[in-house]
Structure formats: structure tokens, C-alpha cells
Amino acid sequence: MTITEKILARASGKNVISPDDVVFGNVDKVMMHDVSGPGVIKILNEWEKKGNRFDRVWDPDKVWISEDHFVPASDRISAENVSTLSRWAKKYAIRRHFKYGLGQYGICHTLSHEEGLVLPGQVYVGGDSHTNTTGAMGAFAAGLGHTDIAYVLMKGKIWFKVPHTLLFKLHGKKPDYISAKDVILHIIADIGIEGANYKCMQFTGDVVKEISMEERLTLTNMTTEAGAKSGIIEPDSTTYDYLSKRTTSNYSPIHGDENAEYLDVYEYEIDQLEPTVAKPYSPANIKTARELENIEIDKAYIGSCTGAKLEDLRMSAAILDGKKVRVRTEVLPAAQSIYLKALQEGLIDIFIKAGAVVGPPTCGACCGAHMGVLAKDEICISTTNRNFPGRMGHVDSKTYLASPLVVAASALKGRIIDPRDLEN
Amino acid sequence: MNIKKGRVHKYNRDNIDTDVIIPGPYLKIHEPKELASHAMEGIDPDFHNKVSPGDFLLCGSNFGCGSSREHAPIALSTLGIQAILAPSFARIFYRNAVDGGYLLPIEIERSTIDLIEDGNTIEIDLPNYKVLNLDKNETYGIKPLSDMIIKIVEAGGLLYYSDDAKGSTG
Ligand code: SF4
Numbered sequence: 001m002t003i004t005e006k007i008l009a010r011a012s013g014k015n016v017i018s019p020d021d022v023v024f025g026n027v028d029k030v031m032m033h034d035v036s037g038p039g040v041i042k043i044l045n046e047w048e049k050k051g052n053r054f055d056r057v058w059d060p061d062k063v064w065i066s067e068d069h070f071v072p073a074s075d076r077i078s079a080e081n082v083s084t085l086s087r088w089a090k091k092y093a094i095r096r097h098f099k100y101g102l103g104q105y106g107i108c109h110t111l112s113h114e115e116g117l118v119l120p121g122q123v124y125v126g127g128d129s130h131t132n133t134t135g136a137m138g139a140f141a142a143g144l145g146h147t148d149i150a151y152v153l154m155k156g157k158i159w160f161k162v163p164h165t166l167l168f169k170l171h172g173k174k175p176d177y178i179s180a181k182d183v184i185l186h187i188i189a190d191i192g193i194e195g196a197n198y199k200c201m202q203f204t205g206d207v208v209k210e211i212s213m214e215e216r217l218t219l220t221n222m223t224t225e226a227g228a229k230s231g232i233i234e235p236d237s238t239t240y241d242y243l244s245k246r247t248t249s250n251y252s253p254i255h256g257d258e259n260a261e262y263l264d265v266y267e268y269e270i271d272q273l274e275p276t277v278a279k280p281y282s283p284a285n286i287k288t289a290r291e292l293e294n295i296e297i298d299k300a301y302i303g304s305c306t307g308a309k310l311e312d313l314r315m316s317a318a319i320l321d322g323k324k325v326r327v328r329t330e331v332l333p334a335a336q337s338i339y340l341k342a343l344q345e346g347l348i349d350i351f352i353k354a355g356a357v358v359g360p361p362t363c364g365a366c367c368g369a370h371m372g373v374l375a376k377d378e379i380c381i382s383t384t385n386r387n388f389p390g391r392m393g394h395v396d397s398k399t400y401l402a403s404p405l406v407v408a409a410s411a412l413k414g415r416i417i418d419p420r421d422l423e424n
Numbered sequence: 425m426n427i428k429k430g431r432v433h434k435y436n437r438d439n440i441d442t443d444v445i446i447p448g449p450y451l452k453i454h455e456p457k458e459l460a461s462h463a464m465e466g467i468d469p470d471f472h473n474k475v476s477p478g479d480f481l482l483c484g485s486n487f488g489c490g491s492s493r494e495h496a497p498i499a500l501s502t503l504g505i506q507a508i509l510a511p512s513f514a515r516i517f518y519r520n521a522v523d524g525g526y527l528l529p530i531e532i533e534r535s536t537i538d539l540i541e542d543g544n545t546i547e548i549d550l551p552n553y554k555v556l557n558l559d560k561n562e563t564y565g566i567k568p569l570s571d572m573i574i575k576i577v578e579a580g581g582l583l584y585y586s587d588d589a590k591g592s593t594g
Pocket residue numbers: 068069107108109128130303304305306362363366367384385
């Protein structure tokens with residue numbers, strides 16, 4: 001069995017399971033945020049209105065809540081949502097509530113790893129489609145809607161159709177100026193945005209071994225863009241080192257069998273990869289940065305769970321150091337802890353001196369919610385993960401997706417540029 | 425779930441994503457009627473005026489890709505859309521539609537899209553896996569729903585589904 005099959009087998013109390021089996025699996029961790037949370041609460045309230053009772057969450061210590069999409073509150077409705085969520089969390093004794101303005105908080109998929117909330121071998125579900133991200137910790141991690149999360153809060157389990165796994169073997173040595181973002185954009189373009197629908201995308205190979213935890217998280221984060229149910233990477237010393245700095249909780253990792261069966265195996269040589277950009281309006285619509293070098297931009301956005309982890313900020317800062325941006329540039333670190341580390345490392349200094357604005361952790365403009373959304377016809381290059389029409393603002397705005405290196409380089413030129421061409 | 429006859433609204437596009445079905449700025453809204461007034465705004469701002477209760481949506485593949493927002497099936501079902509016909513659905517949209525008891529996602533052959541016209545009246549014969557086009561007097565196949573999905577649909581959503589003691593396989 002694959003790692004995913006073995007995790008789901010353990011969670012559902014079975015010795016053997018196969019793809020397409022439908023199982024009820026026990027959940028180890030569940031997350032909701034300021035968009036999905038109020039939706040879940042509404043469903044629970046309606047359930048009670050119909051004469052049912054919901055006195056307690058099955059295990060309040062397994063639930064955690066983030067405030068990320070609409071903080072700082074963009075208007076009265078989002079303020080209401082956050083306050084609804086807070087009252088609910090208090091009533092049901094949820095201790096892990098990462099509140100805006102109260103110590104550590106940030107984007108849900110960043111907190112899940114930054115706080116060591118999800119551990120190897122666990123089953124983790126979240127009320128957000130990019131829950132896949134946390135599969136990089138060697139966990140089964142999948143996004144669910146409000147009703148499903150409400151069900152998990154009641155019963156501590158949920159049904160899954162066991163996914164088939166696509167195995168991506170990444171060979172070679174990652175060249176300079178290439179990051180995990182370039183790799184995953186290539187893979188999505190290759191298999192298409194429906195290419196992994198209902199399936200799990202697993203990454204392995206020399207490149208995966210070599211890259212850091214945060215870069216691995218970029219790979220799994222964007223499995224959602226290929227329609228995947230989950231993304232996963234087998235845990236190894238990189239995973240264990242990362243976690244040992246963040247949690248003292250025990251866990252029992254799971255590894256796939258030697259003879260595990262994969263629906264498809266894809267092999268990639270990373271040595272030849274070029275800095276890559278996904279054009280509007282699809283993450284699969286890729287070109288090399290050089291092919292797009294005449295595209296002028298209005299804004300560069302360095303933010304989100306995909307592209308504002310500490311290493312993403314380091315990559316951007318390395319490019320911006322001592323230089324000036326030519327278009328409006330926003331940097332929104334993905335969590336307070338990352339903001340602080342960036343400050344201590346001098347990255348924030350670099351951003352501000354380069355002329356960029358540094359904002360608080362928030363999903364902000366990534367989902368077109370607030371904090372610098374795009375006007376009609378505006379063009380943005382962004383470290384985020386989606387570029388559907390209207391994703392970051394007006395339906396007639398355009399978002400190009402790229403690595404922090406390409407985004408920072410483009411900010412300096414006011415047009416898309418391959419960071420390797422910056423000197424010229 | 426009782427599927428009756430209704431009129432088809434056709435948007436023959438693949439990858440109609442959740443940002444199109446209910447754009448990001450409305451995610452803070454949780455009032456179904458208000459969500460419904462913005463349904464499909466990214467593709468047809470007048471959509472909510474065109475739909476009557478019992479109507480169907482007919483779309484291209486990978487319908488509902490993108491975010492996990494349950495706002496999407498809520499907005500469509502509040503308008504009265506009882507089922508969506510498409511060659512394939514994004515998985516979270518599919519789950520949400522079924523588990524929330526909002527509407528039925530029905531998988532059809534891609535070639536069927538061209539045979540059904542915007543405005544046609546159709547009927548779904550679930551037990552026999554068929555779509556009947558009453559205007560053209562044609563029938564088309566649909567992909568059978570799994571046992572689990574049928575049980576959840578019949579219960580009126582996952583919260584009302586109780587036979588979960590042991591998972592079935594298949
Ligand atoms: S940063 Fe963007 S992709 Fe990540 S959770 Fe927030 S809205 Fe979703």
C-alpha cells in the first residue's frame with residue numbers, strides 16, 4: 001500500500017484498503033477559518049433548530065481555528081464573522097484559536113506546519129481547499145466543505161473514497177534561480193488542472209530529498225490546482241528536524257510499502273528547468289519568464305500560504321536587496337512568527353528600503369478579499385497559487401503566477417523578467 | 425431526492441471555478457438568499473434572474489474547481505437549481521453538493537453537452553441512469569452514483585445519514 005492508503009487504513013481500523021474503497025476514517029486534526037468557520041457554525045445552528053443537540057465538540061483539543069481571510073476585518077460583515085467565530089470557540093472550549101492581534105496568528109496552511117499542528121501519519125481535514133499543503137508533513141491532508149467539517153466536529157470521523165496515487169519523481173539537482181514553485185507549475189501544466197481530480201499527488205526523488213520543508217510545502221500546496229484530493233511527501237529527517245523545533249508531541253509516522261502500486265508514475269529532470277510563469281487565467285497556462293519579458297505589470301504581490309513563508313521572503317529579499325522596486329509591491333508574511341524571523345534577519349528592512357509595503361499576515365488580495373485587490377485591466381505578478389478570472393480583484397484584472405524570485409525581479413523592472421537576466 | 429422536470433441553463437465551458445460561481449468578496453456572506461443573488465456572477469451577472477426553481481445547469485468538465493467554499497452549491501440550490509450536469513466535477517464541490525443535501529451533481533458523457541440546448545426541458549430518471557430531453561425526445565446516459573452517495577442523498581445530507589457504523593467498500 002502507498003503511504004496514503006496505509007494512513008487511511010490505520011484511521012479506519014482496517015488492515016488493507018484499496019483505491020476507490022469508501023471508508024470512515026478517524027480524524028486527528030481539524031481546522032476552520034474565518035470564512036469556513038461561520039459557514040460550519042451556521043450548519044450546526046440549523047441542525048439544532050431542527051430539534052437536534054450539539055452540546056460538545058467531539059474533541060476540542062483536536063480542533064484549531066485561524067483568522068486569516070478577512071483580517072484585519074475588511075468591513076462590518078467580516079468583523080461580525082470573526083466575532084461569531086470567537087464566541088463559538090469560547091463556548092466549545094477550543095483552545096487553539098489563532099486570533100488576529102493576539103500573538104501568533106497567520107494563514108491557516110502556514111500555522112499548520114509552523115506550529116507543528118499536523119504530524120506524520122495523521123489524518124488532517126480543513127475547511128479550505130489548500131489543506132493539501134500540510135501533506136508535506138507526511139500526513140493525509142484534504143480540504144472539505146462546511147457540512148463535512150460540521151460532521152467531523154460532531155463525530156470525529158468522516159467518509160473518504162480512498163484516492164489513487166500519482167507518483168512524481170523529481171530527479172537531478174535544482175539549478176540556481178529555480179524553486180519548488182517552478183517545479184509545481186510545470187507539473188500542473190503537464191497533467192492539467194483536472195489531471196489529479198479525486199487523486200493523491202505524491203512527490204519523491206533526489207530533488208525532494210534535497211529541498212527544505214518550506215519548499216516541499218509549495219509542492220503540496222499547489223496540488224489543489226491540479227484538482228488533487230491530497231498531496232503527500234514521505235516523512236524523513238528533514239521532516240523530523242523541522243518538527244522537533246516546533247512540537248514535543250509524539251507521533252507515529254507511516255511509510256509506503258516498497259511494492260506500493262501507483263496509478264501513474266511521472267519522472268522529471270529538474271536540471272533543465274527554466275524560471276516559469278503561469279499566465280492568466282489558469283495555473284496550467286505556463287511560459288518561461290523569458291518568453292513573457294515584454295509584459296508590463298502594475299503590481300508585484302509577495303504573499304499567501306504558497307509564497308510568503310520564511311524562505312519565500314528570503315528569496316525575494318535576496319533579489320531586492322539594495323535595489324528599488326518600480327511598481328507597487330506588497331509583502332505580506334504568512335504568519336506573525338515568520339514576520340518576526342524576517343524582521344530579525346533584516347529582510348523587512350530590505351523590503352521597506354526597496355520601496356515595498358509590508359503588511360500584516362492575511363490572505364488579503366490572494367483571494368480578492370481586500371488589502372490591495374486589483375482594478376480593471378491591472379496586471380499583477382504574484383507568488384500566490386490561483387489566477388482564475390477575478391481571483392485577485394476585478395474580473396478583467398490579470399494575475400501571473402511565479403516564484404518569489406521571479407516576482408521580486410519583475411518588481412524591480414516593472415515588467416516580467418527572468419531573475420538570471422537582471423544584471424543586464 | 426426527488427428529481428422533477430425542469431429547464432436547462434447551458435454554459436458550455438470547462439473549469440467553471442468557484443471564483444466564478446461565487447466571487448471571493450461574497451465569502452463573508454452566509455445568508456443563502458444574498459449568496460443566490462450573486463450566483464454565477466463571474467460568468468453571467470443576470471443569472472439569478474433567469475433561474476426558476478427546479479431548473480438545471482449544464483456545464484463543461486471540472487465544474488466547481490477551486491476553493492472549498494460551500495457558498496457555491498448553497499447559492500445555486502437557493503436559486504432552485506436541483507441538479508448540475510457536467511462531464512466531471514471538482515471533488516470538493518461534488519462532496520459539498522451531496523453532503524450538504526443541496527443539489528445533485530450528475531456526470532454525463534462529454535458528447536451529451538452538444539445534444540442538449542439551452543432552454544430545453546429535461547427530466548432525470550435516476551434509477552435507470554438516464555436523462556430525458558422532453559423537447560427533442562431524446563435520452564442520454566448518466567454515470568451511476570455510488571451506493572454511498574445515493575444513501576447520503578436519500579438521507580437529505582451527511583448530517584442525517586446514520587448508517588455509518590462501518591464503511592462499505594466499493
Ligand atoms: S493565502 Fe490564498 S490560497 Fe492560501 S488560504 Fe489564503 S486565500 Fe487560500
